[in-house]
Amino acid sequence: MEIKKVMVVGSGLMGSGIAQVCAQAGIDVYLNDVNHEALDRAVQSISWSVGKFLEKGKLNEAKEAILARIHPVGDFSAGAEVDLVIEAVFEKIDLKKEIFGQLDRHCQPRALIASNTSAIPITELAAMTKRPQQVLGIHFFSPVPMMQAVEVIKGIATTDETAQIGKNFVKKIGKEPIMVNRDVAGFVxxxxxxxxxxxxxxxxxxxxxxxxxxxxxxxxxxxxxxxxxxxxxxxxxxxxxxxxxxxxxxxxxxxxxxxxxxxxxxxxxxxxxxxxxxxxxxxxxxxxx
Ligand SMILES: NC(=O)c1ccc[n+]([C@@H]2O[C@H](COP(=O)([O-])OP(=O)(O)OC[C@H]3O[C@@H](n4cnc5c(N)ncnc54)[C@H](O)[C@@H]3O)[C@@H](O)[C@H]2O)c1
The missing domain is CATH 1.10.1040.10 (N-(1-d-carboxylethyl)-l-norvaline Dehydrogenase; domain 2)
Structure with missing residues (x-):
């Protein structure tokens, strides 16, 4: 499966960066946050950062075309059309568990659900869903538009196919996948x-x-x-x-x-x-x- 549409949940430092690199790679992104001000700030900071890349001649597309791929949203209804969700809310396990349960109910059956968590076990988040085989860690480093490495992490139930789709997605957005075969604390x-x-x-x-x-x-x-x-x-x-x-x-x-x-x-x-x-x-x- 090729990832063509993504939803990013949480539009803070990491979520905004993840949305940006997806949009720059031609992927349509729904950027979700409970906080409308955070969404406004995210769109502003993405616009500024894309501008910097353009100034340095690192992008071949107009800013407007890139920004037009980012759709700020306040709920999870876009889950019905995306291929992948990347969750990047606060590093609080109860909050992430609650969100994984909700995402599982909103997402189409074939969609993958990933977390950008720094250290929470993927297996524990996957257990909140009815699709643990399609849950994985996709762990970016800050600042996301600059840092090349992205860890792709398997929980205990994550299939090889899911990990491979995650790896291909990371390459598609111009990053280097670091494969992590078990979700040990802190990953690698x-x-x-x-x-x-x-x-x-x-x-x-x-x-x-x-x-x-x-x-x-x-x-x-x-x-x-x-x-x-x-x-x-x-x-x-x-x-x-x-x-x-x-x-x-x-x-x-x-x-x-x-x-x-x-x-x-x-x-x-x-x-x-x-x-x-x-x-x-x-x-x-x-x-x-
Ligand atoms: N900061 C880093 O360098 C870094 C690096 C790698 C991974 N991470 C991980 O990425 C995640 C996000 O970190 P961050 O630095 O972007 O945090 P942040 O505080 O900048 O942003 C978190 C965002 O999540 C939103 N949020 C909270 N509850 C929500 C909900 N129920 N639904 C939708 N949005 C909600 C907040 O409004 C906020 O905008 C954490 O799990 C963190 O451990 C962070």
Missing amino acids: INRINFPSTIEAMKLVEEGVATVEDIDKGLRLGSGRKMGIFETGDMVGLDVTFGAMTAMYQETGDPRFYPPLLLRRKVKAGHLGRKTGRGWYEYDSDGNKK
Whole structure:
């Protein structure tokens, strides 16, 4: 089955990026959110980002043609015509489970349902549907229009055919699939990255080094484009907290327990770029102070 129409549920940082890369690849997208302001913001940010790609000569189509493929919607009725749904709402397991149950009722029988979750088990979401064989993880990295890797994750019931359709879809939108054969906590990339992220936070907590110096060291000594804390502010501290909590709950492994400093910052509402303050502070244009 070729994916020609997609619905993206959740139009935040990730959902808007996913809708954009689908539209740029010629795919019709229904972009859903419960929050109308979030939908308006998503359309604006997609328009800005498509404009940047056009300025750099990276797209061969007019902005209007790309934007015309994105249809903002407030309900799931488009599920009756799409081939694939990608869920990208908050990293909260109960919310995602509820949405998977609803999507299963609205989607046509052959449609695949995917989650962009960072760490919630695909199998648990699939169990909320009557089509667990057609449920998979399609995990993008931020910022979606720039990052090439996309993990394609099999839950316990996901068929090879579903995983193959997911892989073909990722290639169709110009990304590189990373196949993940079992939905272990954190999948592959976060499973590798989170222990070093936690270690970096603990080093700050213990006063061993500053946020700025750790990021500088990682940029200049480890070949990273962005430091751990710079990336963390872009991703959102609440998102990282949600993913670490899910990994800890799933494994019971204290290595994944969110450090105190992260827990306190989330409680204080210091969530990164989106709130103007996280590991760093930002002005109203989103530039680091
Ligand atoms: N931020 C990242 O770097 C990143 C990277 C990979 C994966 N993820 C995962 O992607 C998902 C979304 O993350 P994000 O950073 O885009 O979050 P976000 O907070 O930017 O956006 C979430 C959106 O979901 C919407 N939403 C909430 N409940 C909804 C519902 N019932 N129906 C429809 N929409 C609803 C919200 O209004 C919001 O616009 C999470 O599961 C996260 O773990 C995030």
